[in-house]
Amino acid sequence: MVVEAESCRKSRTGSQGQAMKQAFDLSAAAASLANNPAAKGLVGAIRRFDAITSVRVDLQTVREAVDALKGLLQSDEEVVSLTGLALLTTAVITYARATDTNSKTRFRVGIAGAFDGGVKDVHKGIIKLRDNVIAHFGPGDNWNDERIVWYSDDDGFAFTAVHRRVNFMAKTIFALDLLCLLALPYAKELEIARAKDLDDALVEMSPKIEAVIVKHPFDPDAFYGSTSEASKHFWNRGSLGERRFE
Secondary structure (H helix, E strand, O other): OEOOOHHHHHHOEOOOOOEOOOOEOHHHHHHHOOOOHHHHHHHHHHHHHHHHHHHHHHHHHHHHHHHHHHHHOOOOHHHHHHHHHHHHHHHHHHHHHHHOOOOOOOOOOOHHHHOOOHHHHHHHHHHHHHHHHHOOOOOOOOOEEEEEEEEEEOOEEEEEEEEEEOOOOHHHHHHHHHHHHHHHHHHHHHHHHHHHHHHHHHHHOOHHHHHHHOOOEOOHHHHHOOOOHHHHHHHHOOEHHHHOOO
């Protein structure tokens, strides 16, 4: 995705007034400008936009995992046992990362603002599941049950360990389904708002700040790999402002 600020577009034209194909790594530039008071607004706008786009990608991953889990509800037991837990783990961990986890490298963007009333409790339930069952072992709400049993039979007394673990529950899948239904549109609204903020900051930046940015070129081939479809389509994606996240 690329936001084209007018001031940047004017500075990157050839002798015939045609725009040249160039790209600049605003994330790298923000790191270089982090201690520059004059760039504080721009750096903040870059990081806020970076955070919400990253969170939206996480939520889209959750959406895809949940859709796959819903499909498994109609599958046979062997398929469920092979893939259900992996999909659930991906969905729960990624959801919690997007909505609840603090990070040194990504701002918390407040996705929980999409929820009210009883949905907040649904959200808290998924976070609790991540904390008490998925990321750290615990019984949860009938997810894991493990016992040491002492017994006797014809050979005398002995003890053994018994385990019962649930790969996933339908109610958890539908809970994540509901949360994604509300969180993804909310994330897109935030993304559009923060794109506008970044666009404004790029228009208003000084020539000195722009001079730092152009020292951080971005090469799609190096980033994606020259044979990647994403690299091939990079220059066809259009301005983020023009596309409006279609």
